[in-house]
Amino acid sequence: MDAILELQGVSMSFGGLKAVDNLSFTINENEIVSIIGPNGSGKTTTFNVISGLYEPDSGEILLKGESVAGLRPDAVHDKGISRTFQSLRLFSNMSVLDNVLVGMHSVTDSGVLASMLRLPKVRREEQAMRERAQEILEMFPGRFSGPRQQQPAFSLSYANRRRLEIARALASDPTLLMLDEPVAGMNPMESHEVMEQIKILRDKGYTIVMIEHDMHVVEGVSDRVIAMDHGVKIAEGTYHEVANDPQVVEAYLGKRAAEATA
Ligand SMILES: Nc1ncnc2c1ncn2[C@@H]1O[C@H](COP(=O)(O)OP(=O)(O)OP(=O)(O)O)[C@@H](O)[C@H]1O
Ligand SMILES: [Mg+2]
Incomplete structure (x- = not known):
């Protein structure tokens, strides 16, 4: 061990x-x-x-x-080390998916200029991040499927908001x-x-x-x-x-x- x-x-x-x-x-x-x-x-x-x-x-x-x-x-x-808090700390107006994306590491390898120019490499990285965020949400079967991922966090039930906090904490692997x-x-x-x-x-x-x-x-x-x-x-x-x-x-x-x- x-x-x-x-x-x-x-x-x-x-x-x-x-x-x-x-x-x-x-x-x-x-x-x-x-x-x-x-x-x-x-x-x-x-x-x-x-x-x-x-x-x-x-x-x-x-x-x-x-x-x-x-x-x-x-x-x-x-x-x-990733954590959740005793009281909820989601971004209520952001979508379920974006709340998970926020939990990822200060992300792209490409740098600020490349991001501003939206170079293909950046778009590929963003796509990969979205896919990973979706994978994480799929770990909560039936909770965050399909259109739910685009809903704002505030529209979720309390229990699902707590689940989303765990999902966000998982986003950084x-x-x-x-x-x-x-x-x-x-x-x-x-x-x-x-x-x-x-x-x-x-x-x-x-x-x-x-x-x-x-x-x-x-x-x-x-x-x-x-x-x-x-x-x-x-x-x-x-x-x-x-x-x-x-x-x-x-x-x-x-x-x-x-x-x-x-
Ligand atoms: N920011 C702070 N300033 C001053 N005292 C604090 C602060 N945070 C916690 N304390 C005090 O430290 C002690 C431990 O608090 P802590 O929040 O770690 O307890 P806990 O075991 O998590 O309790 P609970 O089960 O109620 O969440 C308590 O006496 C608390 O009042
Ligand atoms: Mg406590």
């Missing part, structure tokens, strides 16, 4: 608050790892540090052995895909379907780390689970190991309740 992402002793504070505290973990190639933890436990901040929105105060972040700590978000993206609460706000049927979708992506070879509160989804999809509380990793293992870990139960229920259930 090859390590795709390695965090070594990563810390990040907001003023006096240690949002991420000496955090270490590894994500291996082609696995789905879920990060769980109560509200405010540092999950999203961990994603923000990995994806370059924040610089860690200390520690190392390695993507396939190469440090990405402290790089700017676009540089981290170029290195192969990432080495690591990070999803922040991919099923938030979905009904059980929609959640189940997105869960199956995430498994399909893993089967296609993607490596995925996701933050999720829905324990049914976490159980259904995760090869491994990491639990955080107050910025610290408190447990790691299979879903059942982590869900039954006394520290995890305590983090969710409080100490008294945890003792009562013991």
Whole structure:
């Protein structure tokens, strides 16, 4: 098993608050790892540090052995880490297809002048990008077929907008895909379907780390689970190991309740 992402002793504070505290973990190639933890436990901040929105105060972040700590978000993206956000960040007025195109790397090899002149090489590159975007949309069977690709993002159902965010994150062919609460706000049927979708992506070879509160989804999809509380990793293992870990139960229920259930 090859390590795709390695965090070594990563810390990040907001003023006096240690949002991420000496955090270490590894994500291996082609696995789905879920990060769980109560509200405010540092999950999203961990994603923000990995994806370059924040610089860690200390520690190392390695993507396939190469440090990405402290790089700017676009540089981290170029290195192969792509993510979605807890709240939707689509371009509502742009078409479904264009939203995926936006997710691709700062694209053509041909340069600005060639683009302005619309040389044949540029047109070929644009065509190839469109085809790739369509391929990515086809990974979501029945959701973005045919004319739907030309509709503005705002016309989609909420669940489809969340799916489109995942599609956009896939557009850069990432080495690591990070999803922040991919099923938030979905009904059980929609959640189940997105869960199956995430498994399909893993089967296609993607490596995925996701933050999720829905324990049914976490159980259904995760090869491994990491639990955080107050910025610290408190447990790691299979879903059942982590869900039954006394520290995890305590983090969710409080100490008294945890003792009562013991
Ligand atoms: N930009 C910020 N400025 C100040 N404090 C912040 C900032 N972002 C997060 N925090 C604080 O850092 C801590 C961790 O927040 P974070 O958003 O990482 O939690 P989380 O585990 O993702 O929670 P949730 O499940 O509610 O999304 C919280 O106490 C939060 O209030
Ligand atoms: Mg969060």
